Amino acid sequence: MAIKDYIRGRFFPHMWCPGCGHGIVLNSLLRAVEKLGMSKNEIVMVSGIGCSARISGYVDFHSMHTLHGRALAFATGIKMSRPGLNVIVPMGDGDAMAIGGNHFIHAARRNIDITAIVMNNRIYGMTGGQYSPLSGVGVMATTTPYGNIDHEFDIVEMARAAGASFVARTTTYHAKQATDLIRQAIIHEGFSVVEILSQCPVQFGRRNKGGSAAEMMETYKTNTTPIGSKAKKENSDLIERGIFVQKDIPEYCNEYDKIIEQAMKGQ
C-alpha cells in the first residue's frame, strides 16, 4: 500500500508549524507500518493532547484523541478488551512524562503490548513554549524567564526502570533509523517505548539559540551517537541512539488470558 493511503486527506493541511519535527515522525511511522504490511483495520492509534497528539487524526487507522496525559490509560482498555489489535500511542514529552507520567510507568510495569512513541521536543509547543520535564537546567521558556532550574528526566532510563521490555531512542535527523526502531517496537510483544528527539524551532529553538529547523536537526547529528560507540567513550555528553532494552518477558494480556482459562476451569 502506498504511504499516502495511510493518511486521511480530509484532515489536511496539518496544524504543525513550518520546520516541526513531528511530520518526520509521522513519515517514519507510516513507513514502518507499510514495511510490516499491516492492515489499517488492525491498528488503533490513541493520543493525548498536544502537538504530537494530533498525529492520530491524520492517519487512516481507528483513532482516538483523548485527554492530556491519559492516552496510555485509554489504550490499556482497548488493548485488554481486544488484544488482537495493534495499539500505537504517539506522545509528547509533557504528555508522557509530566501529566501522564504515572500512566507511563504503570503501562511499562505491566508490560502490556502497546507501542509508545515519545516525541521529545523539550517544550510545551501548543500552549506557546512553557518548560517541560525534559527541558533541562538553563533552558529558556515562557515560564522560565530567568532560566530553568528543573532537572530533566531521561525517558530511556525511566522506561527501563519502570519495566518496559523494549526501549529505543533516535532523532528526526535519523529518519531511517526511526522507521526501523518503530517497526521493531510494533512487532515487539510487550510495552515498547521509542523516544524520538523532535525539533521545535518555533517554541524551543527560537528562545534557546537553536537556530533554524535544519540547524536543530544538524545538532541531532552532532550531539548523538550509536549506543556504546567509541565517540561516547571519548565524550560522555553525547546522547546515545539505538535499542537500549529488548527482552522477552510475559506480556500482560497473555497473562490475563491464563487467568480467564483458570477462572473458567473452576466453574
Add this chain to the structure above:
Amino acid sequence: MSKKNVKFIQGNEVCAEAAIYAGLDFFAGYPITPSTEIAEHLAKRLPQRGGHFIQMEDEISSMCAIIGASLTGSKVMTASSGPGISLKQEAIGYAVMTEVPCVIVNVQRGGPSTGIPTHGSQGDVMQARWGCHGDHSIVVMTASNHQDIFEITVEAFNIAETYRTPVILLFDEIVGHTRERVVIPEPGEIPLVERLRTSVKGGVDYHPYLPREDGRLPMSDFGSVHRYNVTGLFHDMWGFPSTKPEIVYGLLRHLTDKIENRAGQIARYKEYYLEDAERILISYGSSARSALHVVENRRARGECLGLLELQTLWPFPSEVVRRKCLKAEAVVVIEMNMGQIVQEVKKAVEQPEKIFLANRFDGVFITPMDIINILRVIKGKGV
C-alpha cells in the same frame, strides 16, 4: 424460582452481579471505601465468563480504560466513591462528548474531601449532575433495596447503550454494605439492550457522529471495517475537530437534547399510597427505606401519607413530581445531605411553599423518628 437464585449478599455484590447479568465485559477500578467490594467481586466473576478485570494505577485511568474498552464494543463499568469520582470527572466529560456508553457506580460516602469514608451520605447528587466542566447532560439513577439495585443496574446498562451516554449509579454506603435477600432473575427475565451497530458496509462512507432521525447514532467497533476519529474536541459528523459555530451549537444541542427531551422515558420511580395522600414524602436511595417505614406505619394508623421514591435523579423527573404533588397539602423531601433534591422538587411543583426538608448530614442514617419529627412540626405540633 430456583433456590440457587436466592442470595443473601451485600448491595455492592448485587450491583456487580447485575452488571454481569446485563452483559458486562470489562471493568477497571481502583480500591476505595465503600465501593471496593464491587471490584473484588468482579475480579473473581468476570474472568469466569471470559470478561476482563483490571485494577488500574488510579481513578483517572480506570475511567479512561473503560471508555477505550467500550469503543471496541464491550459493555463497561467502573466503581468508586466521592474522592475517586472527583478524579474521574474529566474523563466522564470525555465520554459525554464522544458519546461512549459506560456505567459509573458511585457508592457515596460523606464529603467533601476524604470526609467520612465508612459512613453513608447522599451528598453527591449535584456532583453527579454537574461534575465535569462545560454544559452537558447525564443520566443518574439510584435504588433503595437489593432487588431494586439489581434492576436499576441492568437498566443503567440499557440506558447507556440506548442513548450512548455515561450513566451514574448513585448508591451509598448504607445500601452498598447492607446484606439482605435478593432473587437473581433468570436470563431473559429483564430485557437487555444491545448496542446499536451500523449497517453501513465496509468501503461505504460511515458517519459516526451523524444522528439518525430518532436521535440515535449506530456505532462501529474499533477493529471492524470502519475507521473513524474519536475526539473530545467539538467535532463534525466524521469525528473531525471543528470550531465552526454551527457545529459547536449543533453538537451541544444534540448532547443535551438527547437526554433532556427524553426525561419522561428515562424516569424510573416507585410510588406507595399516593392516590389519596394528603401529605407526600419524596425520597431516594437508602433514605427511602426510612421513609417507607414511616408511611406504612402511619397508614396503619389511618393517616393519609404516601411516598414517591425517585430512582432516576437526572434528568430530574420534574413532570412526575409536579403531577404527583398536585393535590398534596405538604411534601417532605428526605435526603442525607444539606438539601440537594429538595431544590429540584421546589422548582418542579406549583406551590414551592408547601415543600419541606427532613435531612441529616452527620454521617448517621436518617431514622423514621427524624422524619416523624418533621411531620409533627409541619402539623404545628412540638417535637
